[in-house]
Amino acid sequence: MTAMVNRFSLAGRVAIVTGASSGLGVAFAQGLAEAGADLVLGARRADRLDITRKLVEAAGRRAITVPTDVSSPGDCQSLVDAAMTEFGRVDVLVNNAGIGTAVPAVRETPEEFEQVLDVNLNGCYWMAQACGRVMRPGSSIINISSVLGLTTAGLPQAAYSASKAGLMGLTRDLAQQWSGRRGIRVNALAPGFFSSEMTEQYRPGYLEQQLQRVPMGRMGDPAELATTVVFLASDAAGYVTGQTLAVDGGMTIA
Numbered sequence: 001m002t003a004m005v006n007r008f009s010l011a012g013r014v015a016i017v018t019g020a021s022s023g024l025g026v027a028f029a030q031g032l033a034e035a036g037a038d039l040v041l042g043a044r045r046a047d048r049l050d051i052t053r054k055l056v057e058a059a060g061r062r063a064i065t066v067p068t069d070v071s072s073p074g075d076c077q078s079l080v081d082a083a084m085t086e087f088g089r090v091d092v093l094v095n096n097a098g099i100g101t102a103v104p105a106v107r108e109t110p111e112e113f114e115q116v117l118d119v120n121l122n123g124c125y126w127m128a129q130a131c132g133r134v135m136r137p138g139s140s141i142i143n144i145s146s147v148l149g150l151t152t153a154g155l156p157q158a159a160y161s162a163s164k165a166g167l168m169g170l171t172r173d174l175a176q177q178w179s180g181r182r183g184i185r186v187n188a189l190a191p192g193f194f195s196s197e198m199t200e201q202y203r204p205g206y207l208e209q210q211l212q213r214v215p216m217g218r219m220g221d222p223a224e225l226a227t228t229v230v231f232l233a234s235d236a237a238g239y240v241t242g243q244t245l246a247v248d249g250g251m252t253i254a
């Protein structure tokens, strides 16, 4: 490898990925493993985490699975404790676990709204807190936000949009608290449309209609998002912190 490519290497690093049981989280785990990291995989469905663990092992890296509900601060602490017990360090956190809902505002119950915030926003904070206490200088946190934190997409998604916009604020503040003093960079990604279990739930015709707003005219491939996660996780992004990077085929500039 050339010196330039070496800067993107995650050899010897340990990465936690939440929501690693389906969709983008699986692609992130695979991508980080292919870049050299060992993985700590968290989500609620243990059987599905096992499938991701085998993908990581097929890439030649080690992985452990930890059943985790990120809306529980105790579960988040246990996930980080398991990483420290097994690997003795945490270098990368990908806060990816999330739920998507679309409920008209006049009908949405307090419980429905709060659940989305509990998982998508609060869960990221519990994970970041637990990791921030043990991460060494040179570490990186990547929060998976959404273009829905920046714009709208024709569905009633107050809870989801608020949670994803909130995550951008959380990213900025943790970056200003930790980048200098602790040497932990904190950034966010704002993905556009990528196929996953979440996007399979859209009504027929919705995606085709939305793709008319996307200059590149297609959905993203999860591997195209995994490469940006590897970049932000690695020393290649050593001077990038507090940013939200849209990976959306141009949707937010159209």
Ligand SMILES: NC(=O)c1ccc[n+]([C@@H]2O[C@H](COP(=O)([O-])OP(=O)(O)OC[C@H]3O[C@@H](n4cnc5c(N)ncnc54)[C@H](OP(=O)(O)O)[C@@H]3O)[C@@H](O)[C@H]2O)c1
Binding pocket: 018, 019, 020, 021, 022, 023, 024, 025, 042, 043, 044, 045, 046, 048, 068, 069, 070, 071, 096, 097, 098, 099, 100, 119, 144, 145, 146, 147, 190, 191, 192, 193, 194, 195, 196, 197, 198, 199
């Ligand atoms: N796909 C897209 O186009 C797109 C666009 C923008 C942003 N995003 C964001 O990308 C992230 C991944 O979404 P996806 O599209 O890959 O959807 P997905 O296939 O539905 O995956 C969501 C993941 O989150 C986990 N999860 C949900 N609630 C959880 C909880 N309480 N505790 C722990 N894990 C939980 C799920 O695992 P369990 O059910 O096993 O717990 C699953 O692994 C989300 O944050 C989403 O908002 C996706």
